[in-house]
Amino acid sequence: MNTYKITVLPGDGIGPEVTRQAIKVLNEVSKVYGFNVEYVYADIGGIAIDKTGEPLPAETLELCRNSDAVLLGAVGGEKWDSLPLDKRPEAGLLAIRSGLGVFANFRPAKIFPPLKNASPLKDRVIGDGLDVLVLRELTGGIYFGERKRTVHMAEPAAYDTMIYKKSEIERIARLAFETARKRKNRVTSVDKANVLEVSRFWRETVTEVSKEYPDVELNHMYVDNAAMQLVINPNQFDVIVTGNMFGDILSDEASMITGSIGMLPSASLNSTGFGLYEPVHGSAPDIAGQNKANPLATILSVAMMLKYSFNLEKESEAIENAVLSVLQDGFVTRDLATDGSKVLGCEEMGDAVASRIK
Numbered sequence: 001m002n003t004y005k006i007t008v009l010p011g012d013g014i015g016p017e018v019t020r021q022a023i024k025v026l027n028e029v030s031k032v033y034g035f036n037v038e039y040v041y042a043d044i045g046g047i048a049i050d051k052t053g054e055p056l057p058a059e060t061l062e063l064c065r066n067s068d069a070v071l072l073g074a075v076g077g078e079k080w081d082s083l084p085l086d087k088r089p090e091a092g093l094l095a096i097r098s099g100l101g102v103f104a105n106f107r108p109a110k111i112f113p114p115l116k117n118a119s120p121l122k123d124r125v126i127g128d129g130l131d132v133l134v135l136r137e138l139t140g141g142i143y144f145g146e147r148k149r150t151v152h153m154a155e156p157a158a159y160d161t162m163i164y165k166k167s168e169i170e171r172i173a174r175l176a177f178e179t180a181r182k183r184k185n186r187v188t189s190v191d192k193a194n195v196l197e198v199s200r201f202w203r204e205t206v207t208e209v210s211k212e213y214p215d216v217e218l219n220h221m222y223v224d225n226a227a228m229q230l231v232i233n234p235n236q237f238d239v240i241v242t243g244n245m246f247g248d249i250l251s252d253e254a255s256m257i258t259g260s261i262g263m264l265p266s267a268s269l270n271s272t273g274f275g276l277y278e279p280v281h282g283s284a285p286d287i288a289g290q291n292k293a294n295p296l297a298t299i300l301s302v303a304m305m306l307k308y309s310f311n312l313e314k315e316s317e318a319i320e321n322a323v324l325s326v327l328q329d330g331f332v333t334r335d336l337a338t339d340g341s342k343v344l345g346c347e348e349m350g351d352a353v354a355s356r357i358k
């Protein structure tokens with residue numbers, strides 16, 4: 001029987017609650033489908049700062065590197081907001097992504113049919129549903145370039161630099177084309193080539209790589225237009241590939257089109273398929289510890305883990321089908337409640353999904 005070793009980083013706020021439900025569901029899947037999961041727990045974010053002074057202790061990174069996949073809850077909270085930038089919980093996120101070399105962030109923005117009404121967009125825009133994948137470069141670009149406070153023309157000033165190496169663009173572009181081949185064969189590369197040199201280089205390089213994938217349709221779009229197109233005609237997109245900062249913004253926008261941040265999983269992968277899996281939402285301090293959080297984003301992140309890191313397609317689908325079945329029966333957490341819906345707590349939602357795994 002295969003055994004998978006997973007490092008679990010519950011983090012802060014609702015992180016521990018939602019990861020508990022995801023593990024409950026994963027345990028059920030492993031029982032039904034016959035594989036073993038071994039869990040190792042470690043700290044990241046605020047809780048790690050409280051214990052060690054560091055948002056990502058070296059020991060946590062080491063445990064992650066020695067496992068088959070990593071499941072992360074969320075980090076952050078007011079308590080740590082006044083710390084210097086590099087000591088805040090969010091610095092732990094940047095550090096773990098670069099420490100694990102997970103350069104590709106997959107964020108599917110998918111609408112489950114029973115939740116169609118949660119989308120802020122009109123029916124005529126959404127049509128029968130939505131299934132867009134934003135693939136964001138995660139370990140390069142402006143978030144990792146040189147930055148400085150300085151003095152410019154006798155005034156205080158600051159700068160950040162955006163730099164992409166050719167190899168960094170090539171590997172994310174290849175992944176986009178490979179991924180599109182398993183979907184609808186369309187890639188939209190997003191940049192700001194009308195202004196930025198780094199974007200002109202990005203566009204040139206993606207176009208070059210596209211020659212290896214003549215069966216996949218490629219188009220280019222400026223980021224400002226992409227932001228508009230996502231709300232007026234989101235179904236034109238299949239895979240959107242873009243750099244770190246544009247991807248950060250567009251993936252949040254795409255998420256919001258689905259109507260609930262509590263439903264959105266993500267996967268960040270390196271070149272060997274090793275992955276860090278986490279919900280898209282933050283630590284939601286306003287509802288932490290009240291059994292109100294929606295655990296489905298974390299549960300669906302585990303479904304992505306089974307598919308992307310362990311090649312367990314059936315098992316992954318079993319989770320998605322169980323989630324769909326719960327929603328079809330009208331059960332939701334408070335964030336998605338409308339008239340007539342049956343509201344469950346975080347714990348009970350985890351139970352409901354686990355009990356429908358087959």
Ligand code: NAD
Nearest residue numbers: 074075076077261262281282283284285286287293294335
């Ligand atoms: P947030 O995503 O935590 O919360 C935004 C809103 O959505 C809140 O009203 C919250 O209650 C709600 N929400 C979020 N997840 C939910 C869920 N699963 N179920 C139900 N409702 C949910 O974003 P924020 O309020 O801007 O940030 C809170 C903290 O989280 C900050 O410290 C921020 O830096 C951090 N943060 C962490 C991550 C991460 O760990 N990946 C991402 C974003 C923000």
